[in-house]
Amino acid sequence: MGAVKSKRVPRAVREQQMLDAAVRTFARRGYRAASMDEIAEAAGVSKPLVYLYLNSKDELFTAVIRRERAALVAAVTAAVEPDAPADRQLWSGLKGFFAHTAEHPDGWAVLHQQARTHGEPFALEVAAMRAEIVEFVTDLIGAAAKEAGCAGELADREVAGLAHAMVGAAESLAEWSNSSEGEGAYGEREHSSAKDTAATLMNLAWAGLGRMTDGERWAPGG
Amino acid sequence: MGAVKSKRVPRAVREQQMLDAAVRTFARRGYRAASMDEIAEAAGVSKPLVYLYLNSKDELFTAVIRRERAALVAAVTAAVEPDAPADRQLWSGLKGFFAHTAEHPDGWAVLHQQARTHGEPFALEVAAMRAEIVEFVTDLIGAAAKEAGCAGELADREVAGLAHAMVGAAESLAEWSNSSEGEGAYGEREHSSAKDTAATLMNLAWAGLGRMTDGERWAPGG
Amino acid sequence: MGAVKSKRVPRAVREQQMLDAAVRTFARRGYRAASMDEIAEAAGVSKPLVYLYLNSKDELFTAVIRRERAALVAAVTAAVEPDAPADRQLWSGLKGFFAHTAEHPDGWAVLHQQARTHGEPFALEVAAMRAEIVEFVTDLIGAAAKEAGCAGELADREVAGLAHAMVGAAESLAEWSNSSEGEGAYGEREHSSAKDTAATLMNLAWAGLGRMTDGERWAPGG
Amino acid sequence: MGAVKSKRVPRAVREQQMLDAAVRTFARRGYRAASMDEIAEAAGVSKPLVYLYLNSKDELFTAVIRRERAALVAAVTAAVEPDAPADRQLWSGLKGFFAHTAEHPDGWAVLHQQARTHGEPFALEVAAMRAEIVEFVTDLIGAAAKEAGCAGELADREVAGLAHAMVGAAESLAEWSNSSEGEGAYGEREHSSAKDTAATLMNLAWAGLGRMTDGERWAPGG
DNA sequence: CATGAATGAGATTTCATTCAT
DNA sequence: AATGAATGAAATCTCATTCAT
Structure with missing residues (x-):
């Protein structure tokens, strides 16, 4: 149960997934130590997509x-x-x-x-x-x-x-x-x-x- | 003829100067954003000296x-x-x-x-x-x-x-x-x-x- | 009811629109600094359409x-x-x-x-x-x-x-x-x-x- | 004759070497296509040294x-x-x-x-x-x-x-x-x-x- | 005691390009 | 005829750290 990897997800959903991943990562690593690579991976997407939707590390935070x-x-x-x-x-x-x-x-x-x-x-x-x-x-x-x-x-x-x-x-x-x-x-x-x-x-x-x-x-x- | 820049200072004193500079810098910038360059400069010494006395950023912190x-x-x-x-x-x-x-x-x-x-x-x-x-x-x-x-x-x-x-x-x-x-x-x-x-x-x-x-x-x- | 955004335009016309946008963009930004995103937007179409008609940035140029x-x-x-x-x-x-x-x-x-x-x-x-x-x-x-x-x-x-x-x-x-x-x-x-x-x-x-x-x-x- | 790789060179000399390499690279590739990696390699030094001396690609140019x-x-x-x-x-x-x-x-x-x-x-x-x-x-x-x-x-x-x-x-x-x-x-x-x-x-x-x-x-x- | 010269590794960010619909 | 969703690859730049003197 649960798709192994969900693809082609609507933007609004993906954004929430990214924010979820970011909260976890920022909480555990801290702002500076959390890398966009790590966040993207935790969200199950590629880094450019995070930038496309959230623009920058600052804006994401x-x-x-x-x-x-x-x-x-x-x-x-x-x-x-x-x-x-x-x-x-x-x-x-x-x-x-x-x-x-x-x-x-x-x-x-x-x-x-x-x-x-x-x-x-x-x-x-x-x-x-x-x-x-x-x-x-x-x-x-x-x-x-x-x-x-x-x-x-x-x-x-x-x-x-x-x-x-x-x-x-x-x-x-x-x-x-x-x-x-x-x-x-x-x-x-x-x-x-x-x-x-x-x-x-x-x-x-x-x-x-x-x-x-x-x-x-x-x-x-x- | 007061030295403009005090050289040949005993180790214990230098170490305190470095710690002073580090406290200020870490407090203002945060751990990650504070660079060893900035700390060394604030302490008035060269970076290698900081490493000689305090070994690493982690140990300094x-x-x-x-x-x-x-x-x-x-x-x-x-x-x-x-x-x-x-x-x-x-x-x-x-x-x-x-x-x-x-x-x-x-x-x-x-x-x-x-x-x-x-x-x-x-x-x-x-x-x-x-x-x-x-x-x-x-x-x-x-x-x-x-x-x-x-x-x-x-x-x-x-x-x-x-x-x-x-x-x-x-x-x-x-x-x-x-x-x-x-x-x-x-x-x-x-x-x-x-x-x-x-x-x-x-x-x-x-x-x-x-x-x-x-x-x-x-x-x-x- | 004039369409706010003209859709279903014949290929030949669309191509000229794209070339017009590209000339402006290349002239102002230079070849490298001009992004396909910017050109597509200036042409009023989506990026994939530019690729469909002109194949690549090189060919477009x-x-x-x-x-x-x-x-x-x-x-x-x-x-x-x-x-x-x-x-x-x-x-x-x-x-x-x-x-x-x-x-x-x-x-x-x-x-x-x-x-x-x-x-x-x-x-x-x-x-x-x-x-x-x-x-x-x-x-x-x-x-x-x-x-x-x-x-x-x-x-x-x-x-x-x-x-x-x-x-x-x-x-x-x-x-x-x-x-x-x-x-x-x-x-x-x-x-x-x-x-x-x-x-x-x-x-x-x-x-x-x-x-x-x-x-x-x-x-x-x- | 000619050292294979000159190390520990005074700053003024290195800077000229970097500028020499940069002129060649910018001339052949253009400003945008010339990468700092390429310039550094052409100058025979590491990229950080180029940045240390010339600050940025813009300033280098x-x-x-x-x-x-x-x-x-x-x-x-x-x-x-x-x-x-x-x-x-x-x-x-x-x-x-x-x-x-x-x-x-x-x-x-x-x-x-x-x-x-x-x-x-x-x-x-x-x-x-x-x-x-x-x-x-x-x-x-x-x-x-x-x-x-x-x-x-x-x-x-x-x-x-x-x-x-x-x-x-x-x-x-x-x-x-x-x-x-x-x-x-x-x-x-x-x-x-x-x-x-x-x-x-x-x-x-x-x-x-x-x-x-x-x-x-x-x-x-x- | 002290430093100028130098670098490996990794950070953020951008871009040309494709796929599924 | 047309597009929203998505990415591999590479760019600029920074930093902790070391060597040779």
Whole structure:
């Protein structure tokens, strides 16, 4: 089952095959070390065809980044429950995030490790995505403050810092949870893993966020 | 008659000059895009001399990683107050971490972005360093639990997750606080910035850690 | 309902369209730099069709050269008054030459610059055309000698040299007069320009030719 | 005698060897068809060394054009007798021109055929050289007019046309005389050939120039 | 201690050309 | 009559690395 080598495939399909191959290759080798030869071979086509459709290594990499970025944002967006309370929204968003990164480790690797490391044009694309996510978290923190009656003030920079910390923590957990994958039935395992990981982060951070919106602060001697 | 170009410099000194140049170049260009030509020129020596002392591009990069890793670990280690309570130790360690990464942005960029992106041998070196730090944080969480009387149980995997989240949050904050550097007198500013950033993270996480050691957990329904 | 893109065009017409596109492209880009892609697009057809009709880039270029060569020779031939005296024939031939090269600059560029520059097969085609023209001029010089009573002897090699000089002068003037085109009504302008340019060359050379057929020679000391 | 393969040669020497090889290769193959591989092999070095010294194919070609241009201009300049009468200056300049192009056919081919055919930057370099020579001839025609008492007027454009015709005739003769090279002792042959060729052109043109400065013109009816 | 001279191997990219429909 | 899909071969250029001095 499955043709050994599919020939004369429509352009749109071939392009996706190429992007698939490119994601795998860029994730494993890095942008510079991945050669167009290797990508073409992984896609099952000749190098000139890759150039005919994607124009250059740069454009290919950009196309990959854009596709993976859109997929990740879509996954998280689809996961959040828009009208739920702030903590519930954060929780469902995190679950979506961890589930997607677990299911698409190569895409996540390209976004998180490769794209940020190889020059402005690519880094900017990812920075924009990260900014989107940071803003989402920032808004949730604001909403949480409102829900809590907001006894104390939360300076803008303070909120921004908290959001960046949250996002960084999530990124780190995604990597850790992917690399320390246990055994067990796959689908099940991943699902529960995404849930557990999201819970870990909620446990760590939610109480602190609540205290801050109440105007309390940690202090060295405290 | 000061020599315009210092010749006949002792080996140890030359090596450090080369490593300095290499850190800068690797940080700015990335591992693959940084050429030995550029590094040699930045170091003010000829290429064969770089090879005589550091043997190959791989070994040069490894030497850079090792030096920067040692410097970062030393900075954090020197910053913590060994016999203080757990929160105080974490706090001082974070201050040390943020101060060092702010003062050595190129070294941090090499460790955080380049080394993890370019293949196993280098990534392992950084993973080891990260493991050191994660373990340090893990121990602190354990100590905090003990100090708190430890009503509930903290599963190992749970603690590990918390530690990874803390480290990821710290990394993200380091990057954010470096790139959003404000104005003001420099030395002063950086110091206070490291303090603020550390406080942000303590505020976010310490309360949650405390609740967990008390056996409480966040749950979707509030 | 005029078709936006004419399809099902008879072969002969399509071939001329392709040759038109090829002349333009070869003239502007040069033989090597002109790609079959570009030519096919300029002709408004697909690449395989160009191959179906013209077989290969070499054959396409050859076809172009042959067509332009024939057109130029036809224009000059049509311009000369066969039974007029030698100087009159030369004069009208030159007018025809300058008028044609001015009206078909791309064709002239291909013949004069590209075809001679890119290897034997093409250069030979143009060399043959040039030989035709040189022979025509050679014959005219012979005729002029006869008309003049031919006091002196004109060695064959001497005549050949004169003919080559005339042709080279004409080629140079064609280029110069095309590139230094003035203003004024176009058709008129070109015509008069061809006439002026022909007159310039007649003025320069005819007296000398007459002297030579009279057996006189220029000598260093005057 | 003659090392089979000279190694470790100083840069200046190697560069000339490379330029020598490049002139030959560009002349025979044309700019595009000449590969850097071929040039490097003809120079007896590896390709990277060519790039190290000459940077790119474009720059290599430019260097070739500049060197050959300077050599040709120097040869002609050295040949003319500055204080002689106009016809004598023209005569000696032509001799120098024909002698140089005969001795350096590849250089001449690069300047005359290749450089003008492959894009603006190169064509401009040769156009500038040609303009130098045309101006020299223009001045000589002006001087001749003065010497002759200059009964009639010579319009600027008329003079320019004459100069361009002269230069074109010389170029054509150079090519013809090179390609129709007879047998016989080499050095001798070439010398006499340059002289003969120069004489041919003087015979053709000098009388006409004289008539024009006297105000006479050729007219169709004779 | 230090370097100018040199190269093997491999990267990206382009192009003329064909096949299947 | 006409084309979208596909490729083998070769071009320019770069880089880590070594020798001879």
